[in-house]
Amino acid sequence: MPDTAVLDIAYLDAIVERHGRDANNLLQILVEAQERYGYLPPAVVDALAARLAIPRVKIEGVAEFYSFLHLQPHGTYRVLFSDNITDHMLGSGALMKQLCHELWVEPGKLSEDGLVSVNATSCTGMCDQAPAMLVNGLPIANLSAPRVENIAELIRKRVPLADWPAEYFRIENHIRRKDVLLNSAFQPGSALAALLARGGAQTLDEIKLSRLRGRGGAGFSTAAKWEACRAAAGEQHYVVCNADEGEPGTFKDRVLLTSYAEMMIEGMTLCAHIIGARQGFIYLRGEYRYLLDHLQQVLQRCREQNLLGQDILGSAGFDFDITIHLGAGAYICGEESALIESLEGKRGTPRNRPPFPVTHGYLNQPTVVNNVETFAAASLIALNGGAWYADIGTPASSGTKLLSVSGDCESPGIYEYPFGVTVEQVLADCGASHTQAVQISGAAGKCIAPAEFGRRIAFEDIPTAGAFMVFDQRRDMFEVARNFVHFFAHESCGFCTPCRVGTSLLKNMMDKLAHGHGSPYDLTEIEQLDQLLLSMSHCGLGHSACNPVLDTIAKFRPAYDRRLAHREYVPAFNLDRALTQARQMTGRNDAGAHLGEYE
Amino acid sequence: MSSFTLDGQTVTFDAGQTIMQAALAAGIYIPRLCYHPDLKPHGSCKLCTVKVNGRQASSCTYQAQDGLVVESNTSELNDERRALLQMLFVEGNHFCPSCEASGNCQLQATAYELQMMTPHYDHFYPDRPLDASHPDYLLDFNRCILCSLCIRASRDVDGKNVFALSGRGINTHLIVNAASGQLADTGFSGDDKAAHVCPVGVILKKRSGFRVPIGKRSYDIRSIGDLAEPGES
Amino acid sequence: MTAPPKLKIATTSLAGCFGCHMSLLDIDERLFDLLELVEFDRSPLTDIKHCGACDIGFIEGGVCNAENVHVLREFRANCRILIAVGACAINGGLPAQRNHLSLPSILEEVYHTSIGLAPGNAIPNDPELPLPLDKVHPLHEVVKIDYFIPGCPPSADAIWKVLNDILAGRKPELGHGLMHYD
């Protein structure tokens, strides 16, 4: 690996210059620097520390926070299997084993020749075409045994990624049901023209009238957020589009970014007009790196059509432009204050709130953060009016919602419905049968049992950020919850004690049950830990980490009872196996060299 | 003057004070590990969690406001705080009998105060090598509770950035500012504020351990909850 | 009025140093008060080899080998109340400081590579010797423990206080000065 001698200083200098020698862009600089080397060698860290005038410890701390950045070599080919339960249900576990076997590597370890590493990564947002993987950051979906065999061959032969079969990298939209948003034949510039015709304050009134609520999960009133930000004093105001879409089972933003980007960008731009921002950011999750060029092109087209830039659509002083920032594998960066920290080039640790981003956001300036779909809906409202939009959906949840449907159904993909649609209806439309459960709004969301299938998707009943994962009767709901618990333990940012330690303890406890060491004692422990996470955690990740467990214990209790193999407490580990090493070292195998199970 | 109630007692405060600062000024103990009066609050250990008008909040970062009703010394909150302490004990390797900080350690003293009889959870027993490179100071990461006080002291007071957090989740760990990863190669000095803020036994002055006999150490003499006088921190 | 039946107490040391037992004896003259209330079953104090049905089991030391597991299980099976006494029983203590090393590397070092070993030294394989576990564990990671008395060792006063709290049906508590981990 490159020591200082082969270090391409010109390459690094170009990156640093492109980012204005600004340490706020550290994450972007690291992402780009790594593209050259596959990891960040110590010499690169030193060179960047010197150029950005920041301590190297800061660079290391940031690099080790994000799953996709590495301080050690990770191979010429870096393969990451999407680890969501929907990938597993379609056999990703076996495929990963197969690839490791064919390439002679252990999961998580670099091959001896430094060629390849194979590991798992949190949901990559391809659940409708699972199982999926990322190779050097690029997604490959619809994995199968033959496809994996070919991939092994391509890697062994060191075929450059550019020469791999193009169809491997084809990602489908799978739009199955369209409503007002997906059906709108959006003309670029039309929403901004409507804004300028109506005026900023009046457009805000329309948003208010529409009762639009945030689509990223929390459902906060969009107009209230914009109004607060508009009123907040600051040197600059900022608009941020949250395209981190990390919630397992969610992929609707991916489709919007792919095919409805103009609509979203115009939503950001009209927000900028209303709050008085000149600069915007799209925070694009690292898993969607493959959309970067496409989005840059769309932005460029917008600039060419004067939909971005200076004096937008000829309106003097209406200046606004958008920069794309890439994430690098950290679910927590979807949380808006962690996202802002990440935008500032830091570890994605949620801030203490209050103050909220609307008054103290990016660089401590007033900042609006909204979801991709929220901005797209805002464009639609600017075009058609607030009253029109408010008429759709339910009283507390106006408009439509995009659902990302995956799991056990015939037609996974994107379904747009007016709010208020029943779970039952969605199940019927996607061709699900023998459904045992639906996980709504991702790992952090709610697990719904058949008795509740008459309930509605709406903020006043079942709120959702968009995920809709279907599990039929073959599925083991304990394993579903365990998968989510592993996800949270992996994604905990580590800032606060209850979540940093608690999510890993919870993971170990679920594993203890899975490994046949469970007793009623452990179930009580799990319930207590859930309570602690809920009450003591710093942010929403810790609060929701226990949701899948609490829900499945309440609704699918037999799946847990089956795991309570013992009446009394037993250890989390197998005692006889704990003697294996000693047996090997002593060559003993007599009765005294073993420990039986004990009741 | 503005005031709130803390466990029923009226506490006055100056504008800009947090609940923790106001409580300290009034001589009321709220358990805490990542708070230091000279440093910007951080809100990560969560030991100082109180209920503000019925909702949990970190008292070290929460601004005092007129009329708030704050609960702190309740069995519910103390049970949860004890569980947090237990998490910190199993996360690292805390063998108090062989620790130089024993008797002066805030983690230990807080655990005494909250009657932690057992770490309760299964231990992680992490592997965290020592750093003995510096001539005068030793770093025993086994006991690091990631409170970041040393980080804030070095960055905000010493202007040095000797320490930082690295990793994520349960793999979060403390690193020092040197390509070698060794304290000796940083600008660290015993005169730094960062050398004197660690609440546990990580940042240790060499050749000075176990000088004070058992019975005479800080928390042998008084319990951590026993604030000798109002305003003491 | 007849005296209530005496409580039976069993004690043992697993991977411990008998320090906690010394502290128990340090209860001094109160031991006589205690003996009014209790009698000892299996214990280094009595030489009874196996534990019968008991009210209280008092265990010092962590679990580091197969023998420790057998004894701990015997105590759990026979004692109504099991008390982990001292740092080693509670968090593994000094023996657990080997936990970040692999067992094979330790055995290699001790029996093969360390300086001063007689030539031909081998890792003992005598079936009479208990095999070490790959990690040392505190008691509560192997069986359910009812009460804990921290300290290295806990003072006689601390042991006395907790025993009395338990006998009186109170939640055991150790005030300032009694509670210590070292």
Ligand SMILES: Cc1cc2nc3c(=O)[nH]c(=O)nc-3n(C[C@H](O)[C@H](O)[C@H](O)COP(=O)(O)O)c2cc1C
């Ligand atoms: C752990 C966590 C992860 C989140 N991830 C996302 C995300 O990926 N995308 C998103 O839009 N909002 C996410 N949110 C919600 C954001 O914090 C924020 O509420 C949202 O972006 C606001 O936009 P909206 O009002 O348009 O929904 C997340 C929240 C938490 C606590």
Ligand code: SF4
């Ligand atoms: S709850 Fe989890 S993700 Fe949120 S701040 Fe705490 S450690 Fe980080």
Ligand code: SF4
């Ligand atoms: S740091 Fe404190 S709690 Fe940890 S071993 Fe030392 S004295 Fe004990």
Ligand code: SF4
């Ligand atoms: S070394 Fe000490 S002060 Fe620094 S983070 Fe760890 S526990 Fe806190």
Ligand code: FES
């Ligand atoms: S003291 Fe407030 S969170 Fe640590």
